[in-house]
Amino acid sequence: MRYAKIRKMDVSNGPGIRVSLFVQGCTFNCKNCFNPETHDFNGGEEFTAETLQELLKLCEKDFIVGLSILGGEPMHPKNIKEVTLIAKKFKEKFPHKDLWIWTGFLYENLREQEIMNYLDVLVDGQYVDELHDFTLQWRGSANQRVIDIKQSQMKNKLILLETQAK
Numbered sequence: 001m002r003y004a005k006i007r008k009m010d011v012s013n014g015p016g017i018r019v020s021l022f023v024q025g026c027t028f029n030c031k032n033c034f035n036p037e038t039h040d041f042n043g044g045e046e047f048t049a050e051t052l053q054e055l056l057k058l059c060e061k062d063f064i065v066g067l068s069i070l071g072g073e074p075m076h077p078k079n080i081k082e083v084t085l086i087a088k089k090f091k092e093k094f095p096h097k098d099l100w101i102w103t104g105f106l107y108e109n110l111r112e113q114e115i116m117n118y119l120d121v122l123v124d125g126q127y128v129d130e131l132h133d134f135t136l137q138w139r140g141s142a143n144q145r146v147i148d149i150k151q152s153q154m155k156n157k158l159i160l161l162e163t164q165a166k
C-alpha cells in the first residue's frame, strides 16, 4: 500500500488531538473531492513496516486520543488488507484510544470485514458536492454518516454516533 501523508497532530478529523494517516488511491472520483492528489494508486510513498512503527510511535503520546485513517480510499480492495493490519496493531497497542476511518463505501457493504473488529467510528459514503454543508461535523456532505461501529456491530443494526444522532 502507498500513503499520501501522516499528520502528527490533527484536530480536524475526529475528536481531540489525533494522529492521521491519509492512504493513497481512490477510484470514486467524487465531484470536488477535497483530496484529489490521493487518487493515483502509484502516488505518495510506500507504507512499510518502518512506517507502521513510526505511526504507532506517534500514537504513544499521552495527548493523542486516537488514530484517524482517511484517503484516498482506505477500504479499496487494494488498501483494505494493509489498513486492517494497521487497525489491528493500533488496537492491540492502544485499546483505550479510538480508531476512526473515512470511506466512500457504505457500512452495509463493509460490516462483515475483519476491520470492523478494530474500528470505533466509520464515516461512510461518497462525498456529494450538492449535499455539501459547512456546518456538518466530521463529514462533508449530508448523505455521509458518522457511525458508532461498536454499538452497530453489537446490536446488529446501524447506530449513529451520539453527536450525529438527531
Ligand code: SF4
Pocket: 026, 027, 028, 029, 030, 033, 034, 035, 036, 038, 071, 072, 073, 103, 104, 126, 127
Ligand atoms: S471517496 Fe474521498 S478521496 Fe475518493 S474521490 Fe470521494 S471524496 Fe475524494
